[in-house]
Amino acid sequence: MRIGIIGLGSIGQMLVKAFCKSNILSPENVIVYNRTQEKADILHAAYGIGVASSAQEICEQADHIFLCTKPLDILPLLGELTVSAEKHVISVAAGVSISDLEKSHTGPVSKVIPTVTSQELHGVSLFTCSTQVSAEQRSEFVNLLSAIGTAQEVTEDVIETATIISSSAPGLIAGILESFAEAAVRKSPQLDIDTARSILVETMLGTALLLKNEQLGFDQLITQVATKGGITEEGLRVLDKTLPGGFDELFAMTESKHAMLKELVQKQIAK
Numbered sequence: 708m709r710i711g712i713i714g715l716g717s718i719g720q721m722l723v724k725a726f727c728k729s730n731i732l733s734p735e736n737v738i739v740y741n742r743t744q745e746k747a748d749i750l751h752a753a754y755g756i757g758v759a760s761s762a763q764e765i766c767e768q769a770d771h772i773f774l775c776t777k778p779l780d781i782l783p784l785l786g787e788l789t790v791s792a793e794k795h796v797i798s799v800a801a802g803v804s805i806s807d808l809e810k811s812h813t814g815p816v817s818k819v820i821p822t823v824t825s826q827e828l829h830g831v832s833l834f835t836c837s838t839q840v841s842a843e844q845r846s847e848f849v850n851l852l853s854a855i856g857t858a859q860e861v862t863e864d865v866i867e868t869a870t871i872i873s874s875s876a877p878g879l880i881a882g883i884l885e886s887f888a889e890a891a892v893r894k895s896p897q898l899d900i901d902t903a904r905s906i907l908v909e910t911m912l913g914t915a916l917l918l919k920n921e922q923l924g925f926d927q928l929i930t931q932v933a934t935k936g937g938i939t940e941e942g943l944r945v946l947d948k949t950l951p952g953g954f955d956e957l958f959a960m961t962e963s964k965h966a967m968l969k970e971l972v973q974k975q976i977a978k
């Protein structure tokens with residue numbers, strides 16, 4: 708099996724690093740192409756992967772072709788390429804659906820929403836496949852995703868909401884942690900901000916390990932931490948008042964953005 712990656716921004720580079728780190732693929736079975744060649748050359752020097760001289764070359768040499776450009780660049784790119792009907796085309800773009808992809812490729816297509824945390828071989832890749840994806844292609848694809856974290860099949864009606872808690876979440880969590888650290892320093896200016904940040908990173912790591920390794924429910928962890936009549940209880944009361952409304956707004960705004968993107972993609976198709 709040979710895979711090709713077109714577009715080496717955050718997510719294309721992450722896929723190269725994660726596939727190499729996981730040893731699921733040997734470097735000669737990974738071939739990449741990026742509009743600006745320097746990014747491909749850096750990855751070649753670090754991992755020994757192949758560098759194509761065009762996106763078309765990827766389509767000729769790879770069995771699974773990952774399109775890792777921005778959403779509005781996916782269909783124009785695919786439209787320029789000649790891809791034989793048996794090749795598996797995989798888009799990572801938010802807002803581009805299976806049926807959008809099928810308008811440009813008559814063969815098997817899939818959509819995957821990876822997450823940057825897969826660089827550490829943890830995190831959830833959401834995916835959905837068209838009916839034309841063969842059992843062998845599906846199995847190879849799921850094995851690839853499982854090597855870099857958890858492969859979670861979802862239907863397209865939930866993929867946008869699930870994207871926020873899997874793929875947007877690392878950035879959102881970093882935003883929450885920054886706000887938490889800054890509030891700590893506002894309360895106690897003698898606390899150094901970088902010390903506050905590293906306390907939070909270690910705390911988050913330990914929290915994730917505890918939840919996962921001990922198979923604790925969120926409610927069980929809360930009970931362990933929040934001593935009855937103690938301090939944490941007070942903090943939780945504040946969160947119960949402020950967070951639900953904030954998260955509801957977050958989902959409403961990200962849904963609107965998804966809708967705007969999808970509308971622009973439909974305009975591209977209609978042209």
Ligand SMILES: NC(=O)c1ccc[n+]([C@@H]2O[C@H](COP(=O)([O-])OP(=O)(O)OC[C@H]3O[C@@H](n4cnc5c(N)ncnc54)[C@H](OP(=O)(O)O)[C@@H]3O)[C@@H](O)[C@H]2O)c1
Pocket residue numbers: 713714715716717718719740741742743746762775776777778780784799800801820821822823874
């Ligand atoms: N970032 C995430 O966490 C994340 C998670 C899940 C899904 N996604 C999806 O992943 C896609 C890429 O996001 P990103 O954050 O990685 O964006 P990005 O950092 O802007 O990367 C886009 C890359 O595509 C390259 N490119 C553009 N047109 C090209 C073409 N015709 N041929 C070859 N390469 C081309 C760009 O090359 P240059 O170097 O020349 O600019 C750039 O390296 C988006 O569709 C997004 O929805 C992202």
